Amino acid sequence: MRKLSRSTRHQRGKPKRAGRPAKHRRQPHDVETVTDAAVRVFNRYGYEASSMEDVARETGLTKSSLYYHVSGKEELLTRALARAPIAVMDEPEARNGTPLDRLRHVISRLASIALQHPRELELLQRIKGNTKAERQSLDRRRYIYRAVEGLMRDAISAGQIRSDIDAALLARLVLGMSDSISQWYRPNGEFAPRDVSGAMLEIVFAGIEPKTH
């Protein structure tokens, strides 16, 4: 039944991938390379529609070898999402200094995370929240949005950023630009990570400066 389901799904518009993808065939496997493969599979089919068989096929391992590395699909999701360390609010630079200093640190760190882990962030943006691991990640994400909104509010009160836009809306738009990096950024592509995060910070912090006229 599982097998039928797979082949049916592959017939619906997706090119069949028979056998093991050559480029991963000879790679030694550890829990990290298996997690890499899981991220590719989850982004391709969606987390819910992906099976351990899909991940096994992507790695070139048998399903039983895969279970030697991890306990199952949810562990793979947890490991993947843990790569984007969104505990930035606990970092000292996020807790000390003026609101603007703290904001600059947090936005800069979130941009770096988007650049280091674009595929994991893409995954985070697509999960629905049906399992505990998904809900925990979505909660952490919501916590970041609220914290950035709070920093925006404090920076407005301190006269450090413009006061004509609501703090929640500022947070949404600025984090939206940061999150969107994962949609188009490719490591070793057209742009160096430092240029991307530098440009983003320039645009954002010039864009939210207090208005002088």
Add this chain to the structure above:
Amino acid sequence: MRKLSRSTRHQRGKPKRAGRPAKHRRQPHDVETVTDAAVRVFNRYGYEASSMEDVARETGLTKSSLYYHVSGKEELLTRALARAPIAVMDEPEARNGTPLDRLRHVISRLASIALQHPRELELLQRIKGNTKAERQSLDRRRYIYRAVEGLMRDAISAGQIRSDIDAALLARLVLGMSDSISQWYRPNGEFAPRDVSGAMLEIVFAGIEPKTH
């Protein structure tokens, strides 16, 4: 076999939706409400993994009634993606005026489209390009990116925007902020559409102003 496949997929982590969803049961159906339902289904399962049976279940129609309205899944995708009219580059305001005027018009229109059709834009961001309808939409999207990059380049040459960031990177980041609206914006939610697009334009155009110091 189709039936087995569906029930298998529903067993994998997704709550079963038996029967017709109550809130759509009494709604009169036309091609637009059927397209609405298809957008919800495609965003939920992914376009490829969605079937006409899923769309029928979402509308409360039988599958054969559904085929009275549309020829199939690809027509539904084409109709959904056509709702986000990304032919903005052909509008007179996109073709006349200074590069900055044209840029302002195009970014403003793209933000409005994201606000009017967030779910259709979400769908556009997730399609992979395996069918003709998908590829045409992705091509139109790529065309917009290139056109905005060209306008950024012209505005840099004209001294109307900052020259310290590459035009392609400016286009990516600014369109990223605009596209990200579809990730969080809910019609009739916390923010009025006019406030969102107004705030976005304020941040973006203050952020890319020529540097005076």
